[in-house]
Amino acid sequence: MRRKKKILIIMHSMHIGGAERALLGMLSAFDFERYQVDLFLSEHNGELMKYIPREIHLLPEIPRYSYFTKPFSLTVRKREFKMAYVKLRTRLACKAYTKKSNGAVADATIYAQRFALPYLPPINPNVEYDLAISYRTPHYLAIEKVRAKKTLAWIHTDYTKVTIDIATEHYMWSKFDYIASISDECSKGFLSVFPELKEKLVLFEHVIQPSIICDMADEFVPNEIDQNSDVITICSIGRFVPAKNFTSIPKICRVLLESGLKVKWYLIGFGEEESEIIRQIETLRMEKNIIILGKKENPYPYIKACDIYAQPSLYEGRSVAVIEAQILKKPVVISNYPTATSQLRNGINGLILPLDTEQFANKLVKVICDQDTLRQLSQNADCDITTEFDQMRVFDRLIEGDFYDH
Known part of the structure; x- marks a missing residue:
């Protein structure tokens, strides 16, 4: 009988977030006849803990x-x-x-x-893993605190848009056998900073399972969403941090209202900029038009209930929420952040609008008024969705050690 390959995945916690939801997708997609998968969390904490598949062995917390x-x-x-x-x-x-x-x-x-490395005990020291995966930066634990034949670290962001200590990060990244990038544009951004690490880089898009998302979208009908047919409902999901640019939404919404549209915009998330978003809403008197729904363990019924999904980010790696909205056949509009073209095909399965807030708003008015375009975007929304089976085949080759064989 063939020995199962042993895999360890390291993550901070399971609080609500795009990377955490993508991790759940990957955990659910493993072939457990072939792999023994252990998960180590720095904290056994977060709303998504209960969604960890039962086949995954959750290692004890190390205080x-x-x-x-x-x-x-x-x-x-x-x-x-x-x-x-x-x-x-x-x-x-x-x-x-x-x-x-x-x-x-x-x-x-x-x-x-x-x-902290000198003061941290090793992780599951009696086991040697075939592959140790560090899913969120910083990645020192997988290379310093685990016995593993091979190591893999994930890039989830656009390295042209983040401030880093290059020397410190180079030391960390160079220790890994593989570096997984979630999109071609993320790869380009990373290599613009670390060109010498090109040979370690592999493309591995988020593992998203459409069937699970569609099933969860049908779990309930949210009563918070306005169902009046003459009201355009828009949904945006993400942490309330500068990169997501949710502070621009009140200004965008004001332009929509001034154009004569009836709009309600729902924000799902939390974070450091919530008070600033609320201040902008109150300053522009948008209280009846922009509704902060907060954290949602299951955001999919809210996406399904809305007419449009919008992501006005300043930068992204590859937005999980955008992919999920496409799976639910929603017209998607995103801002022209540097990795936007790796997120969707403009005019086919979504629209890329200008980064500038006023221009974004003016373009969005035209989109909302064009029912034919909205219908087409909805029909094509999921045309480029990569299945979990496609992605896990890449992963299988990587684990088996023949990724670079031709």
């Missing part, structure tokens, strides 16, 4: 790993002095980087994980 996200005061109170030291050292490293880089803000997590 010290959970302190990456805990406040300094709590860390000291719990007498985790080594992790408190890591937090202080991280703070100093970030300040030094900002000073050296003319005000650029460093990613604290990459310093924190690197500085």
Whole structure:
């Protein structure tokens, strides 16, 4: 009998987010006759924990790993002095980087994980894995705290749009056997910063399972969504962070209303910019037209209930929410962020609108008024969706070690 290949996947937690939903898709798509899949989470926390497939072996939480996200005061109170030291050292490293880089803000997590390595116990040390996968940056744990024959790390963002400590990240990335990119445009962005790592790069798009999404979309009909036929309903999903650009939505919505359209725009998500979004809504008197729904474990009934899905981001890796909206046959409009052309085919299965807020709004008015275009976008929405089987075949080859064989 053929031995099952042992795979370990490392992730921070299972809070609501695009990467987390994409991970669930991949976990569900494994052939468990061939693979034994272990999952290590730094924290057993998050709304999506309950969706982890039962075939996945969830490793026990190691308490010290959970302190990456805990406040300094709590860390000291719990007498985790080594992790408190890591937090202080991280703070100093970030300040030094900002000073050296003319005000650029460093990613604290990459310093924190690197500085913590001497104080962290190994992960499941009695097992040697055929492949260890680090699903979200920073990626030090997979290369320093796991026994594995091969290692793989994931890129989820556009490296032309993020501030990084290049030397620190290069050291981290260069340790991996493979680096998985979620789109061609993400690959280009990454290679513009790290061209010497080209041979490690493999294209591996998000594993999305259309049947699961469609089933979950039918679980209930959300009563929050206005069902009046003369009201255009728009949905946007994402963390309330600068990259998603949700602070522009009140201004866009005002242009739609001033053009004579009846609109309600629903925002699903949470994050640091929520208070600013609310302030913009109140300033522009959009309270009746923009509704913040907050976190939703199952966002699909809301996407299904709305007329249009919109993503006005400043940058993306490859938006999981956009793919999910396409699966649900929604007309999708996105902003012209650098990786937009790898997200959809403009005019075929979605529309790419200008990054500029006013231009985005004016174009969106025309789209909403063009029923033929909306109908066509809906019909073609899922025409380029890659099945989970296609993606897992790529993964099979990678695990078996013949990815680069011709």
